[in-house]
Amino acid sequence: MDFRSDTVTKPTQAMRDAMANAAVGDDVYGDDPTVNELEAWAAERHGFDAAMFTTSGTQANLLGLMAHCQRGDEYLCGQQAHNYKYEAGGAAVLGSIQPQPIENNPDGTLDFGKLKAAIKPDDSHFARTKLLSLENTINGKVLPLSYLAEARKFVDEHGLNLHLDGARVYNAAVALDVDVIEIAKHFDSMTICLSKGLGAPIGSLLLGSRAFIERARRLRKMVGGGMRQAGILAAAGKLALTEQVAQLATDHSNAKKLAEGLNDIPGFSVNAEFVQTNIVFAKLAESVEIDAIAKELAQQDITISPSNPVRFVTHKDISSQDIDVLLEKLSALV
Incomplete structure (x- = not known):
């Protein structure tokens, strides 16, 4: 028994069979049919224009932040946010993106008054605030749908984009007893980890607009995330989203x-x-x-x-x- 994390899950036998029999190609050339099928299906399933298969949640978050922000830009997030605290400072180190962490409330939410106060004025002395990043679930806690609607209104009022670290977004949807799209619809971009509770051996998805995913795909290549016959992994990822949610x-x-x-x-x-x-x-x-x-x-x-x-x-x-x-x-x- 291993209680350390849901990252220790083993793939199901159905996943192993699908991986062994997956149709594959070279994903960097864009011709791996199993990856292409997963990305197209995932984009439509979650209400986005496009999706990209990545090696990990850390990589998916990094590419998402870098696709939203340029060097010298800033993103707002929680003090407990995984993409701030537990991802080796990748956004700052590799993207030259400044994180502006805000203390999380006990329920995992962020106070909109504090977020508003943290937005920098349009002044050459400051980083440019471009993005709010939320996490759901965060430390196992679920952000209410009403809070997500408020977050959407907040970013629209302040000209920001809204990103979701959705490593365990399906846990949130199950806990709320709603379809996952009721969470996804509030965000400009979202990640989904396939290798936590959903049980796939490797992989996460990044979802967003077509132009956003095109930028992220170029960045994925830049950081060494381009994979070749990745359909072997994508086959398990599709089963994670279709057979393991229950x-x-x-x-x-x-x-x-x-x-x-x-x-x-x-x-x-x-x-x-x-x-x-x-x-x-x-x-x-x-x-x-x-x-x-x-x-x-x-x-x-x-x-x-x-x-x-x-x-x-x-x-x-x-x-x-x-x-x-x-x-x-x-x-x-x-």
Whole structure:
């Protein structure tokens, strides 16, 4: 059992079969039929003009930011945003794009008053503010549809574009019980990670206008992201979006079960209100020796990331029975 992340999921047998039998070509030349099919289908499915298959969510976000912004431009984002905090500063290092992080509210949203105050005036002393980037889900929390509508209104009023880091956007859609297009329709561009809870082995999508994706495709080549017979990977990505979405509801249910069980263990505290999808954060009392606990669990083939708070992530390779086992082991070790 591996509770570190939903990135550890293994591809399904159907994915492995599809990969083995995929029709392929050279995607840099644009003639891989399986990649082309995935991109065309994904664009139409999510309400965009075009899509591009990339190696990772980090690459998709980087290309999206660089396609929106020029050198010396700026994007607004949250302090906890993955494309600000956890992607090695790529936008700044490779795109010369300045991030302007804003403190996230406890529910993951960003305050529009603070965002407005952070927009730079049209003055040669300042970077040019061009983009607002949101993340959904963020730390497992779902941005409400009403907030997304407000964000759309905000960027329109201030002449900005709106990008979504949608690494777990399908988790958000399942939690809200809406079609994913109800989220996507508010954004100028969006990424979707295929290799987290959706279970594909590799890959993310970047979606936007045709001109935007053309710019991003050139940038993908520039950063070494052009792949050749990538249809082998795209075949699994299509199944991730068509066959694995229903699994996310089970993952969410298992996360709730885990959160409730952790609250019954002395020294563990979970804010159940914020367990909305498949990510659980448990704050630990000083008496809980999480490093020692993690080592003991590892000897029993149970993997967690020791920290405080400690993050547990449920996914298709974690069952309800696995939750029972983890809770029993943790209780005994504490």
